[in-house]
Amino acid sequence: MIKAVMVMNTQGKPRLTKFYEFLVRKRQTQFSLFFFLPCLIRAENVSNFMEADSIFGPDSRLVYKHYATLYFVFVFDSSENELAMLDLIQVFVETLDKCFRNVCELDIVFNYSKLHTILDEIIFGGQVLETSSAEVMKVVEEISRQESASNSIGLVTKTVSGWRNR
């Protein structure tokens, strides 16, 4: 079972967190603190796995993937295959990429509700729900249509988010 999904930037700012096990959430604040120190100093050619028992309790595994300014982190238990979890991060990111056309951190900051929608189509209650990013996109587009039917304003455009760039 997947216990938590986290997206954060290289400075340790959370961009998305979702906990499938309630107890895990309590450790979150501690987590941001602990995780980032080792992560930042880690060399490039190391594995994507980290010890997580001390942070998330026994039988926790952690896999992360680094994309530009973001870290994508999955925490799960021994009932999941480590490399398959790594693949799932890739599916998540590829879906985001399709959705936002070259996703960047800003898209994620200002559209975090959309991230939730996408994540809910990939992971469901801690289990892998859908692994085809094409399928996920279909659903997400359908939801967008539903929304715009009752709400005429569309996505925050790149220009708007660009305007917010500091």
Add this chain to the structure above:
Amino acid sequence: MALSGMRGLSVFISDVRNCQNKEQERLRVDKELGNVRTRFKNEKGLSPYEKKKYVWKMLYIYMLGYDVDFGHMEAVSLISAPKYPEKQVGYIVTACLLNENHDFLRLAINTVRNDIIGRNETFQCLALTLVGNIGGREFAESLAADVQKLLISSSCRPLVRKKAALCLLRLYRKNPDVVNVDGWADRMAQLLDERDLGVLTSSMSLLVALVSNNHEAYWSCLPKCVKTLERLARNQDIPQEYTYYGIPSPWLQVKTMRALQYFPTVEDPNTRRSLFEVLQRILMGTDVVKNVNKNNASHAVLFEALALVMHLDAEKEMMSQCVALLGKFIAVREPNIRYLGLENMTRMLMVTDVQDIIKRHQAQIITSLKDPDISIRRRALDLLYGMCDVSNAKDIVEELLQYLSSADFAMREELSLKAAILAEKFAPDLSWYVDVILQLIDKAGDFVSDDIWFRVVQFVTNNEDLQSYAAAKAREYLNKPAIHETMVKVSAYILGEYGHLLARRPGYSPKELFTIIHEKHPTVSTSTIPILLSSYAKILMHTQPPEPELQNQIWTIFNKYESCIDVEIQQRAAEYFALSRKGASLMDILAEMPKFPERQSALIRKAEDAEVDTAEQSAIKLRAQQQMSTALVVTDQRPPNGMPAQPSIGPLSLVKVPSETVDSQNPGDQGLTHPNGVVYKEDPQPPSQDIIGDLLGTLSIEGPPGAVAQSPQSATYEAEGAPSAADAAALVPVGEESGSVQPIGNINERFYALCLKDSGVLYEDPNIQIGIKAEWRAHQGRLVLFLGNKNTASLGSVQALILPPTHLKMELSLVPETIPPRAQVQCPLEVMNLRPSRDVAVLDFSYKFGPTMVNVKLRLPAVLNKFLQPITVSPEEFFPQWRSLSGPPLKLQEVVRGVRPLPLPEMANLFNTYRLTVCPGLDPNPNNLVASTTFYSETTRAMLCLVSSQLFIESSTL
């Protein structure tokens, strides 16, 4: 999306982003929380749009790590909004903010249910997602049936059904007592025929949850899993969107293999063959390629295949292939694969007997200890720890010590603990152990817990041979300019106790010892000073006649500490001062410390506890449990020595011959008159495990001595003139005091387990462990008894006497009278089977530990089935042979009634463990089991035995 157009929210997010530090961020967040709180208070004026906006803000703040303890009601109330955007926000935020025990969720149950049974698919999906994330007991009670309906409904789109599958999984996992899955096996099997890979993936997860709880009900799903796996592995008919970097849905492949790992075995030969073909293809066909994602995906599948092979205990051939692959992996460039290679090797240690093959990779594993990646280094450490045994302990522990000085701080504590445990467990000699621990303290004093140095002191105290060696070593370390405080403690203690043993050597005079210890005095903390004071007192005591100069120096120190604020120090100083003035009487009071009572090492106990803590129901561990429990069942149920437990022995009791007399009169007779022992059994009901015990018993031609109540081994005692011990536990304590030495584990269970396998522990108590390893060839056997002294003191008056029954010829080689501390001696024992019998040989073993004399009588597992050799018989041979045997005593038949059912595959397995070859397909009736074997004894030579077991339902026989 929902967030878009909410300008207030965007502004808030960029404000938070622009905060320079955590403090500013907190202020901004507090301000916003205050704002939201006031708006919620005057709820009347809130439009749905505003409500939605504020709820999103709450979620954002929550995500940042702040507590949001209000507004839950508003989030929940949005669930019942009629329009999609508000409803969606309500569902998403509720699922994130609330947990399953939250009271407010009750308010939403009705709405959620209406959405689930309603017609709107998007609403159904939202509702299912909420239940799947935080659905608790009440949700399970009111919704499980509806969710089940959705899952199997043909009118639902895959989109809804796959969510229903996982939703059901969640409800079932959380409340297995509420969600009724009786009769789901058929439905599950149907679901596995699903063409849509999304639904199939979810269904497979559901299957994993169901089989992990009870695999018996889901045998019908097994072939379907294998089919699915075949379809994926051969890439047959897999839609493009489910192909990930050229690999057909790696997740589904992985899940399918997980599901298969919950079945104890694959019985059907065809299914098994197909499965192994697929596994072989995966194992052989995976290469390391350039594309990282493709690599990850293909190896995800590969590692799962490895796990499955380990589980299925394939032919040794495949197993060594797996180890070879893993050996390759731990040396590749790709760090993820190195990591998993090491981890899987560690797992492999747990499940199979491949230690020796793994040892070949020891050098590479040691290299991994220096990997740039800490995760990999940790895995390497775990693996080294797991694979360590007597043969390689020295190398491994020395590597660990060497690595200690360069290891990360985060790892040092674990590393030193592991090194200490290994050194203690597998020390080839005790001086090496002392060396290791002292080095450990020297190199990583900060990370060495007190337990470690207590333990080394205990060893030294209990072993006289070690004392002067340890004292010399301690003295060496004290020469170093800067040493860790723990080292000061150990050295001061050891030199105080045993420094006088070396007094003749240059540099070891009391005065010199005192000076060198006292040099460290200014650097130590209050916890060490009491130890120093004791050492000084002891040194002073050993200086006879007293040297006035030394005496004055030490008295000055005692005087100084007499007014110390620390009670312990003050007390010692005052007492030692007073005592040291008493002259000769000092000798008794400050004499050497007595030996420590033997106890389990605190370190090892700690390590064991830690293992228990992390115990988790992973497939492998579950399997280990299953194995253990079936072993227990088999042995537990088997009555001692194959004695039938049921009072109704049937026709069999008629042919039993009292063995003792007949045997001694005409020993050759048995073999001549009974060339073939045949048992014919008719089971009115499917048999229970008990039967095998009986079966084994009845296989022998002669019976135990007439009276059923008397157990055969007590007969042996009588035959040998030993007191007739009715104690079935086979433990006969001699004298009262030996009652204090209790065996560890159940002796009976150990014996029964050994009847089925050829190596294991026969007996264990706090002082000694007796292991056994056996090889059998025809009517001869060679056993080796491993007598291992677990103590740090030697065991004396060791005596081992074999009390063989008349049908066995046994010769035990010389057993040494003493077993040195922590040593293991091997005593070969030759066995020859003269004729068939069910009697059991007994080992009368005794030793002396301190004043305690311990005597145990142990049954030796040289039992009848050890002299069997499986043989396959063709139908042309079997039935003519079978028919040629007319009746008792050549052909025995027994009907066992009223026994618990045992599935046929397990029955067949049991037969095989007793070295009876089951000949499948020989008997056209699938309910019948036919088996054959050869029995060897000196008088009978090879003797063919045929067994047929038939199951009848009670009604048909009546």
